[in-house]
Amino acid sequence: MNPLVLVFAAPLLGSLVLAVMGHKPHGRNVNVAFSFGTLLAALFLTIKIVAEGPLFAFNSQFFIDSLNIFLVTLTAFIGFTTSVFSRPYMRIEEDRGKMTHSRMRLYFSMYQLFSFCMLLALTTNNMGILWVAMEAATLTTVLLVSVYRTPASLEAAWKYFILCGVGIAQALMGTILLYMASQKVIAPGLNPLLWTNLNASKSILNPTIMSLAFVFLLVGYGTKVGLAPLHNWLPDAHAEGPTPISAVLSGLLLNVALYAVIRCKILTDGALNNNFAGNLMIGFGLLSVLVGAFSLLRQRDIKRMFSYSSIEHMGIMTFAFGMGGPIANFAGLLHMTVHALSKSAVFFAVGHAAQKAKSQMMDDIRGLIKVSPTVGWGLMMGTLAILGMPPFGIFASEFLILTSAMHQLPWSAPILLLGLAVAFGAIFSRVQPMVFGETNVKPLPHSPALLPVFLHLGLALMLGLYIPNYLNQWFLQAVAIIGG
């Protein structure tokens, strides 16, 4: 049987099963089990791809190559670790009366459906289905963000829906234009919306239509990436939803949206033969770095702070892919991976810290190291990782991005450095008293799940020190696909 079927079947079946029994005490274990099933299927698929090369499935409607398989593995992995983190976290939320039985069912069911939408968006070859999957992912996460039904969470979910709805509508316009361009040139009988067909004839796509299409696609998917000035939904959605959802939003959804942008950029580059797409991405990327970094200074809510840090990091990645070239693309992919791992680890630690203090305000969270050293160290290490301290992986990727920026676009390097320095000052000065200050909070009733935190940080550390050869090969193949 095709492992791709399993990759889809596990989360889809999971969402159905959990819609019925998600409120039962072992519902959270079932959620972990289905996420683990998805991870196993994804690993199985990965092994197949590594051994046999790119794979077409179901009449070429699905296409898996080195670029998306690594994101599939990452998505399935973080989906699994987040489900492990969800177990104690959501249990405590339920004990505190924030979640009712029906909300637990909704939460677990939508969690699985969200994984399904992400995996569908990643593996589909059809640009139309990519759009449908991204929109469906918005719908599931809107329900997840609003799951507490508090005024603040409703406000966040409404903003999220309207802003991303409008944004993603622009992406649909771009997809229509893309379809229009490809209809003219693609041989009859071939499906003009399949990315592989588009890629094969990208050099004869009409440049005028493609440049307009890319603007719409970048604005549309860029809204979901969280690029400034379209980022307003992101901090609210991260801060008001459950923390596991903040982790998957930052770790997965933003990456998948950026993946969509990269696929579109490959086509546009082929059609235009200039760096039009790249320049746009450089502009949006740098703006996001600055907006993200300077907004960090004004934060008092810990989850809002780290969501602005996500905006900054997505800006760095968009900048790297916009700049293009083998080193920058390699660094961009590495940054995608380590940022997803480190940021979700930070959110896991933040989730437990905020639950202990019963507040997300940073002034209320103090002295974690005394109450529970593991959470404290997890938060501290995670913060250092996310700030790009050596030897964590983000240091390596940021270093590569900065050095290639100095070669290719010297004027941009000071802007990047400024953004990184401001982010460092803002985040470190706030996390330090949270971890080492005086405290009087009590330990949690259920032991927190810290395995995911240290597993992620360990991987981020490993990627900073040493990239295994097969992973390196994998990245290099993906870099070759991105080109530019």
Add this chain to the structure above:
Amino acid sequence: MTELSIQLINLFASILLLLAFAMLAQRRVINLVHIYAMQGLTVVSATSIVAFVTHQEHLYYSAVMTLALKVFLIPLVLHRLIKRLDIRWDVETLINIPSMMLVGIVLVIFSFNLSLPISKLSTSVTPGTLGIALACVLLSFMMMITRSKALPQVIGFLSMENALVFAATSATYGMPMVVELGIALDVLVGVFILGVFMFQIREQFESLDISHLENLKEE
């Protein structure tokens, strides 16, 4: 294809643009739903004509789906929503309708200019309609920005989607069926979610005025 059908498609395109302006200036919520249904009907008519002229079978299905969804089902859902929320007689205060119309005209000129080079390349039956579709998207966008109530915002969102379907039909003879089905499903689920949200928003904020939703801010 006949001269008549091209004229008809252009006619429907202009009706769509007119309805977008009408929506922009409409104060009563219930009338917005009526205009939305009319928009749907216009898109259905245009789609059927394109289907008839080009013999694209899947466009007939698309027209039937649009008819069922956007002329009957979604307006019905919106009507029930209005009834249950008891906002049938709600009148929104819109500031300065004439200047909004002027901005709208500027948007139309902008989108015509933007789509001019592409329309020239178009092989479709009616090259001019892409500009109109783009203008309708921007006008709906503008409507969403200027409205402060929840339901008009949602209708603006839906009318944007109508304009996109029209763009797909007139510029490319419609997206492949599986994509259109997916889009329709997303929109339908979205309307239901937003409908549920409206009840919760009113419960929590005791109003459907979105300007109350401004508590999440930086210090």
